Amino acid sequence: MSGRMGAAVGTVWRHRLFWPVLILVVLLLSNLIFTPSFFSVEMRNGHLYGSLIDIARFGAPLVLVALGMTLVIATGGIDLSVGAVVAISGALACLWISKQPDQNAVVGVLVAVGLALLLSLVLGVWNGFLVAAVGIQPIIATLILMVAGRGLAQLITDGQIITINSSPYKLIGGGYLFGLPFSILLALVMTLLAVLFTRRTALGMLIEAVGSNAEASRLSGIRSRRYTLLVYVFCALCAGIAGLMVSSNVSSADGNKAGLLIELDAILAVVIGGTLLTGGRFSLGGTVVGALIIQALSTTIYTIGVPPQTTLVFKAIVVTVVCLIQSPAFRAKFSRRGRPGRADPPARSVQQKVEVPA
Template sequence: MTPISSPPRATGPAAAAGTARAGLRSVLGAAARHHLAWPCLVLLALLGLNVVLTDGFLAVELKQGHLYGGLVDIARFGAPLILVALGMTLVIATGGIDLSVGSVVAIAGALACLHISGLDDQNSVAGVLTAVALALGLAVLLGVWNGLLVAVGGIQPIIATLVLMVAGRGVAQLITDGQIITINSAPYKLIGAGYWLTLPFCLIVAAAITALAALLTRRLALGLFIESVGGNAEASRLSGIRARGVLIVVYAFCGLCAGIAGLMISSNVSSADGNNAGLWIELDAILAVVIGGTSLSGGRFSLAGTVLGALIIQTLTTTIYAIGVPPETTLLFKALVVTAVCLIQSPAFRRRVFRRRGPRGGGAAAEARRDVPEEVTS
């Protein structure tokens, strides 16, 4: 028999260039399919728009030992939303939702400011630490209450947290007696408006909480338990996972994050407003989670995507102010942009809008290939 020889391979510069182009296409295709690709592109687009609209937007200056600049302001003002969105991410990963985070933000800020306003010396570090401990303790208890209603009481998460959303806002107004509590405390102001090691202190706190959440969910088994409960709670119970305990811990963590955000917001303005503090922040947090790629049906989650989503929301707010959108249409404009971002992220939407025609004669096989979701083919 005559052996069958393989065709000779092309060599030379042309073949090397073709191989390089194929490798580059493969890398770009893999990057485009990554769940963080579209949020990163959207964030870069918004930042680019701000560069065009605002002179020196990317400039970061060091004045009196503090960093100042447009990027620093976005991170500083976005820190409370990042924290609330982190807690919301873990709750949504279990298949639930927490609509009460805005009320918890108001309650935590109101209780801390009320305690500080009653001190003989509002600059007392011990007194401020006591106020912070009381506020965060109450925030965690409120989170545990939500978790008990969902895990033990069997109430739907949207209903259980809606109760605290309505009642909690009233509790915050009772704490403040319907007034705006104003304080003058330098140690408390550090939380939301102070600087440490040249960086905004609130940004350092947000980074620490994000790192802690990533450590607990990605380096320990807690993240797998959360995803398991969100994917199939009954199967998780049968496999030995204590779904009730996981739910209570997740809602408690969400309450803690909302409480820290409440301290940041109230300390930034040195006052507590039980009616307006944290108003609608729960909706921005849910949007940040969705933009970050976490599914509302539960299961897998992405903390990095949530941080990106929160930064997108804050950058969008900054962009709206830079463009000069009228205040009465700000929410509508924001909703339209977020809707567009979510549609661009959707593989099904991109497949329908940017569908490429297959080769001629592909027939039913080509049509079937086009209908396979990107997640399956990747």
């Protein structure tokens, strides 16, 4: 009996999500010291209200962007242009709605959303084309759109902040459905879809194959270019939806600052979630937890009142600790030093390419 229990605990301990989830829980619990009511969730004005809801709600765009980023990173690539795509998508949608005679018309909003997502797809195809067909290194290929995309977003908004007043559009990022924030539902649906397509079909394995060795997978009959293109398009689509959320949340499009540096947060979320930057195996669940950790960290900083001047140092320290804790190599070294003779089984450390990410 106790043996089985021990085995179960061991499995939990070994699970790749164990450390990220533990970190998230510790981060949330540490808030209780400063704000005893941190975990309270109540109904207010007919919708859920509380710090935990805030974390999920404001984390939703990051979750989306990081999902796309995970698949791109799984193929051994990286997409730096997601922040620009966030800005462009929001800008186009808000511009379209602002030109409508009736901003509350559902049809107009749907067209705006459709146009914005279509443009995001085109931008994704552009990135995928540069990487898969032209053969430019991903970091350079997506850097082009990262820089030029901001300009494009400013071109769309004419350098201004476009303010709109549209309740259907407001739903996407700031509204509620059955008392639940719509953005959380949207992020949840996208996550489930991504998991379904990568884990219930061969797609995930093929992406991992491309990431492990693109040439070898091509020689074994996988059309690796096609999958590379696909992940960049999916990543841009996710960023596009995130862009709609960000702009909808504040009913305005800011070409300059919307989604600024979100690419770095997304990469961090992927890394914290346990996906290696070298490509190959990936964990969508880990990425979602990673994104929530980053958002929980921001909310924690605001809630406990870390002075703005020290915010970045505080974040850096926490992120460094998080990255070290979830690195198997570091843990192995640490536990070996602390308790000699109880090192991880060698088979496991060989299987996972042990590296300290980031």
